Amino acid sequence: MMEVPLFLRGIIVITGKNMRLYYTKPPVLMFGLLFPLFMFFAFFVGRHLDLVTFFPAFLAMMLFFTASSVAPLITPWEKREKTYERLLSYPVTQDSIIMGDVLAGAIFGIGISFLVWIASLAFVPVSITNLGLFFLAFILGTLSCAALGTLLASPASDSPPNVMILSNLIRFPLIFISGVFIPLQQMEGLGLALAYCSPLTYMVDLFNAAMTGISVFSPLVDCCVLAGVSFVFILAGRLIQKRNMMKGM
Amino acid sequence: MDAIRADHLKKIFGPVTAVNDVSITVREGEIFGFLGPNGAGKTTTIRLLTGVLTPDAGTVTINGIDIHRHPLEAKMQMGVIPESSTVYGDMTAEQNLQLSGKMYGMPRALREERIHELLSKMGLAEKRRIPVRAFSKGMKQRVSIACAIIHRPKVLFLDEPTSGLDVQSRRLVIETIRDMNGQGSTIFLTTHNIEEANTLCHTVCIINKGKIVAQESPERLKKMFDTTQSVEVSFDRPVTQDLFKGGGIIRAEPCGDKWRLYTDNPDLVLKYLVGRAERESIGITSLTTSGPSLEEAFVQITECA
Ligand SMILES: Nc1ncnc2c1ncn2[C@@H]1O[C@H](COP(=O)(O)OP(=O)(O)OP(=O)(O)O)[C@@H](O)[C@H]1O
Ligand SMILES: [Mg+2]
Numbered sequence: 003m004m005e006v007p008l009f010l011r012g013i014i015v016i017t018g019k020n021m022r023l024y025y026t027k028p029p030v031l032m033f034g035l036l037f038p039l040f041m042f043f044a045f046f047v048g049r050h051l052d053l054v055t056f057f058p059a060f061l062a063m064m065l066f067f068t069a070s071s072v073a074p075l076i077t078p079w080e081k082r083e084k085t086y087e088r089l090l091s092y093p094v095t096q097d098s099i100i101m102g103d104v105l106a107g108a109i110f111g112i113g114i115s116f117l118v119w120i121a122s123l124a125f126v127p128v129s130i131t132n133l134g135l136f137f138l139a140f141i142l143g144t145l146s147c148a149a150l151g152t153l154l155a156s157p158a159s160d161s162p163p164n165v166m167i168l169s170n171l172i173r174f175p176l177i178f179i180s181g182v183f184i185p186l187q188q189m190e191g192l193g194l195a196l197a198y199c200s201p202l203t204y205m206v207d208l209f210n211a212a213m214t215g216i217s218v219f220s221p222l223v224d225c226c227v228l229a230g231v232s233f234v235f236i237l238a239g240r241l242i243q244k245r246n247m248m249k250g251m
Numbered sequence: 252m253d254a255i256r257a258d259h260l261k262k263i264f265g266p267v268t269a270v271n272d273v274s275i276t277v278r279e280g281e282i283f284g285f286l287g288p289n290g291a292g293k294t295t296t297i298r299l300l301t302g303v304l305t306p307d308a309g310t311v312t313i314n315g316i317d318i319h320r321h322p323l324e325a326k327m328q329m330g331v332i333p334e335s336s337t338v339y340g341d342m343t344a345e346q347n348l349q350l351s352g353k354m355y356g357m358p359r360a361l362r363e364e365r366i367h368e369l370l371s372k373m374g375l376a377e378k379r380r381i382p383v384r385a386f387s388k389g390m391k392q393r394v395s396i397a398c399a400i401i402h403r404p405k406v407l408f409l410d411e412p413t414s415g416l417d418v419q420s421r422r423l424v425i426e427t428i429r430d431m432n433g434q435g436s437t438i439f440l441t442t443h444n445i446e447e448a449n450t451l452c453h454t455v456c457i458i459n460k461g462k463i464v465a466q467e468s469p470e471r472l473k474k475m476f477d478t479t480q481s482v483e484v485s486f487d488r489p490v491t492q493d494l495f496k497g498g499g500i501i502r503a504e505p506c507g508d509k510w511r512l513y514t515d516n517p518d519l520v521l522k523y524l525v526g527r528a529e530r531e532s533i534g535i536t537s538l539t540t541s542g543p544s545l546e547e548a549f550v551q552i553t554e555c556a
Contacts, residue, residue, distance in 0.1 A: 008323040008356070015353045023341055084337040088398075090303045091331035091408075092354040093323045248305060250264050 012094035016102025017109070024076055025110055029166050034071035035114065038064045041177075053126045058209035059182045062143060064118050066177065066202050069111025069144045073103040073151030074169040077243070081160035096247060100152055100240055107148030112140060128213060135221055136212035142228040143205040149235035150201070156242040158249070176200045181207065186218045201231045252315050254279045254406050254437035260299050260309035262292075269295040270306070271461035277439060277454075279314075282432050284452030284469075285441040288553055292461040293441040294334050297410050300439070301331045313406055327355065330399035334410040336391040340384035344375050344394050347383060348401055355402035362401075369397040373423065389420035396427060407431055409440040413447060425451065449545045459553045473548050481541055482520050485509040487534035494531075498523025509537070 024030055042060055077099075080086040089099060122128060130136050154169035180202035181189070189197055197203045208224040211217035217224070255277040262270040270292045277283045287293050298304040300311055302318045302325060311318045318325040338347045345366060352362035370376045373393040378386070383394055392412070400407065409428070413421045428451065432438050442448050448455050449469045456466040465472060485508055495503035495512060499519035504511045514520045517540045528535050 005321060005323045008327070011356055012323070012354070015350070018353075019339075019350055023339065083340065084333070084335050085339055087298075087303055087333045088331070088337040088395075091301045091326065091329075091333065092351075093326040093356075094354070095322055250304075 012098035017105040020106035038067040062205040069147035070151040072107040074154040077155040078165040111144040131215040139208040146232040149232040153239040158246040282438040284448035284455045287458040329406040330404035336395040345379040351398035
């Protein structure tokens, strides 16, 4: 089919445009960079917790915040600026736009978290027991978070602040119910049941498996869950955005 | 082959049927003017034709390519200038054009060359490195147009390209449209400026309340709706209505320092005026005849529909 190269090219150009325009926008810097650092200081540093034990959870949280903060900004921003209409008149489809948003979020997440990991090597004696699994955790984790970002961007709104507020209303609970602050092994009852509902739990677990060799689920289960939710988030975001377009710009 | 072909397009927004069974054919190389009052469905039709919106019913082909089945290939053929000049405010004029060129897959060297050419043609060469956010409306519109024609599209869509522009910007836009058409591009434009449609378009199509109500060449359209013509005359001294009794003059209206005389037969009026003026030794200082106006036709069509 002649359309496949055109489709891929559209995704690449859109991703590049997103990277250039949105990485430096205040809401992305605020919710993508500063927040995870604040959380880190608030929850880990003050409590004299063992940094080495909590490092995988911190890395997962960092990835979660960075990767899911870009996409919710892009679509409402472009709808407000009316550039969304022009974008759609280029040789792209809504699918290329969604994939471009996912990729821009994923690259942001991987880039920042990678830097944090490298920088932390100087302070925290983090070890990695399974390098392959570590990179897999990075990729699947970032993909699922960026996909969540796209789903969060799908409400039919052209107001970036509203969409950012809504997306934080969803992102924060996902963190608190997950195994980021309390190890899964120490949870029980309702807390544990809730933790199962957050994709972040599986990310933390996968990072634990890769860095300490100890995990609650098998790494395969973690991978499947993360891949599965990525798929579901993208599909749901796509469905909602298409339905919005049928109703008008 | 038809450059643009739309069959039985329909688009419904809740209670509003914005586009109702619209069929349009635009021949290759034509400048096609799409007119209609506010809210008639012009923008919605353009969005359906350019694949930005999906119709509830109907099909669109661009140069024979079905936009629903092969959206990317069809969109490669066209350039679109949306209603509000939609360029990225955080990028410079040059960066906006770069992005557009990349979207159409232009190789780097060709892109650079075209950007250079377009920036100077649009009078933006000196401002190429300033973020577009700081531009005036007319300058933004020029960037928007440059973005849409960077790849020399075969079909160009423009939604009210001259609204709100000053004379110079408007001339530049019109010139660019003529230029593109001269190079073989088919042009589809909407406008509220009837005079502009009259002088620019080969075919004029009028839409009202989502339905096409007329499609003709501007001259034929004018003739269809109004056979009355007018003669404008001024004299070297004041005259009264009495002067205009007879000679095929239906009605005379003072109009500034002139008189406008409505008639079915301008020839008769001219002969009559010259005769009367000579007999009463009145000097004629100016005399023009004009045909029925497209504006009159437009108002009649959209009012009676
Ligand atoms: N996204 C939308 N949601 C709901 N209604 C819409 C939407 N877009 C257009 N409409 C309605 O469809 C009708 C046609 O609108 P459209 O913008 O196509 O008109 P237009 O001819 O371009 O008008 P104008 O000359 O003011 O630009 C209007 O009644 C408008 O309110
Ligand atoms: Mg309009």
